[in-house]
Each structure stands twice: as structure tokens, then as C-alpha cells.
Amino acid sequence: MINSLFHRIICGVSRDMLNLLQLLRQHEIFSISSPLLFFTLLLIFFVALIRPAGKRKLILPPSPGKLPIIGNLHNLGRQPHRSLHVLAQRFGPLMSLRFGNVPVLVVSSADAACEIKKTHDLTFINGPKLSVTQKLLYDYKDVASAPYGEYWRQMRSICVLNLLSNKRVKSYQTIREEETALAMEYIKRYCSSGLPVNLTELFSATTNNVICRIALGRKYNEDKNKFKKLLSDFLELLGTPNVGDYLPWLAWVSHVNGFNAKVDKVAKELDQFLDGVIEEHVNRHNRHENDRRDFVDVLLETQKQETVGFPIERISIKALILDVFSAGTDTTYTVMEWAMTELLRHPKAMKELQKEIRKVSGGKSSISEDDLHNMHYLKAVIKETLRLHPPIPTLLPRVSSKDVKINGYDIVQGTQVVINAWAIGRDPSSWEKPEEFIPDRFLNNPIDFKGHHFELIPFGSGRRICPGMQLAMQINELY
Structure with missing residues (x-):
């Protein structure tokens, strides 16, 4: 130099x-x-x-044309994962965009995703600071959005050990089987009456019931419609970008159009609901046996014992409960909905799965979780569904903590990274006939969704991989 x-x-x-x-x-x-x-x-x-030396010219990934002020926001469309996939076919698996003032890197291939999630995982370990996330998730106190560090490690450890470990997931088997049996009875009753069954509503209700019983100790049927609407609004707002995060000088728009007011309203109502849940557990006199405690019981006990090295505030408990619902309900039943849609579109695959079910059941009226390890075609159907329809198509965004080189391109500090898992699952360089639903491709195939094969990363990869993956798959396979 x-x-x-x-x-x-x-x-x-x-x-x-x-x-x-x-x-x-x-x-x-x-x-x-x-x-x-x-x-x-x-x-x-x-x-x-x-005389100042000339600034080194950055080598940025290819990029479509940008408009003044808004950059490439107009390129997103109503389904960003599809719009970004089309752009990536023209500009490549690493593509540079700009959303207002924010530089964005779009990743659309397995090799490029490996660079982000494995080679440079620590550089892209944190998510962006977004106003909606800050308000709804208690100022980043949950596991999904908390900055990487000791707090995040301890909170994630609490979730995994007390809710998502192999032992704990296995202990919820009775709950899952009971709720599945109730769903089957519902279907039989409606079909025998000649009435149509809304599978979307059934999958949603059944999943919510399972998560409520596991995390909160009981179903909240008396407030079913209110709770369902509140959770729906919460998830919708989490996925809605706020213009002020990308164009700060337009932040006032969210005040005028009522967006901020809606976020505040949902945050307040959720907070009141969670306070009620916690108070109900605090005031409960007859505690469950150790292996029957729900997640809130565990969190309150951890708070009382201060076993993590620092005090756990009530705000952290509420944030963790919200994580369980945001990650364990909508994303889980969406996979079931897509799987059933694809099976109805492909009668041959449906018949193959029915054949396997009859063989494994051996004449029994129902399938238990103990039978699932013998259902190889079912597992292939779920994998193929996750390939074509990942529950979060562009995964959770990440931000570069420093300047870094990716495949010869300069990625500057503060760049927001979007990994298009939907596009990666349809990449012809990784999959034969990528647009077709072919479960057989996963029979005798080592590719799995656990974060080691970047051709299939519906749950992410690296240190930030979804910790609830196993629980979600147990629910999906049983239903």
C-alpha cells in the first residue's frame, strides 16, 4: 500500500x-x-x-437498474420471492439491489448460500434492526431477532433444552396424537354429512392447539377467535416492511396511514394476553410433575432460580412465548397445506402414499408417531414440499457486520442479505426438473433439510438455524 x-x-x-x-x-x-x-x-x-488518494472502486454483484430515491423497491412485486427469482435468472445467483437507502444482496444458489451461512456465518449472524420487530418482539428480546451474544445463547439454550430437545419433543407425543385424532373425527363427521372441510382452517386450528398445550399448558378455546385474529395480525405485521426502515425521511407515512397505530395496538393486546397467561401460571397452586410442566412453567422456574447467570425479566419470557407461536404455527401448517395441495394435483403420488399408509398401519384405524420412521415415501413427500414451498421463502434477512468478499464481489458493511430459499429449491443446476413435484427424487437420496445441504434449506443453516425444526417435522409428518 x-x-x-x-x-x-x-x-x-x-x-x-x-x-x-x-x-x-x-x-x-x-x-x-x-x-x-x-x-x-x-x-x-x-x-x-x-491530495487524497482515489477511493478504490468497489466490485459489486450485477444489478438491475435503480430508480431515484426508492432504488429497486419497485422490483419486488406482491410476491418478492418470485420477482427476485426472475431477476436472478438475468443477473445471476448473487445480485445487488438497493431498497431505498439500504444496500441489499440477494442470494439465489446453493453455493452462494453456503458462502453466507457457512464460510462467513459470523459476519452475517445478526438480522436488521426493523421498527416493527422492535415493537412486537420486545426490543429484540426473543431468540429469532436478539443480537448474537451471551443473551442470545442463553435464551436459545433455554428454548432447546426445555421445549425443543429430542427428549422434550418426544414427551409431547400424546398431545400431538390426541389433537390429530380430534382433527380426524372432525373430518369424518363433516364428510359423513356431505359437508366440505376447510383444510386450511383445520390445519391452523390443530397446530395452534398443539402449540398452546405444549407452551401454555392448555387450549384457549374460550378466546379462540380473538386469539386467532390477534396471532394472524401479529404474523402479518412481522412480514410487512415499514417504509421508514428503508427511507427514513418518509417515516411519517406510517403515522399517516395508520400502520404504526395498528402495530402499537397489536403489541399492546398481545402483551396483555401474555401477562394474563403468566399470571395464571404464577397463581397456580398445584404444579405438574417435572415431565408434564409446560414451557411457561419452565421459564418462570428459571427466572426464580436465576440459573442462566443473569436475571430473566418478564419481558424476556413474553418474547420467548411469542417466538414459539410465530415460528411454530403459521409456518408449520403452511407446509401441510402445500403438501395436501400437491398431492391433490398429483394423484399418482397420492396413491403411492396411501399404499404406504395401509402397509405400515397393518389394518389399524390410525397411524401413531412410532410408525413414522417406516414411512419413507411420506418423508419424501414432505421434503419435496419443503423444496418447492419453503414456509419462509426468503428466510429471515441478515446484515453484514463488516466489509467482506463473496465470490469475488465486495459486500459492504450494513448490507442486508436476502437468501431466496424458494429460488434455490428450483435451481436447475441443483435439481432435475425443478418445477415438477417428484417425491421419488428423495428416495435413497442423502439430501436433507437440516442445514448441511444448501440445496434444501427451508429452516436456514448455521448458528441461526431454526431450533424448532424437529418439533415442526413431527407435527407435519403425523398430520
């Missing part, structure tokens, strides 16, 4: 000196030995020293 700077200075001074000498000689202002020449050359040298 020093040699390069010295070379530029010398070249610059030499060029200036020669030009000046020629000019002075042409006009015969003074002779070569004139004292004025000495001071002139000294001044040129001084100016050359303080």
Missing part, C-alpha cells in the same frame, strides 16, 4: 513538474536556476502529499 501511494505521488509530482517547466520556459518567465522555481516545485510536492 505504501509503495503504491509513493508511486502515485512521484508520478503525479513528475507530471506536474514537467508541465509547469514547459509552461514557464515557453513564456520565458525565469531561468532554470531561478529561486522562484525552487519554491514552485516545493509547493507542487506539498500539494501532491495532501
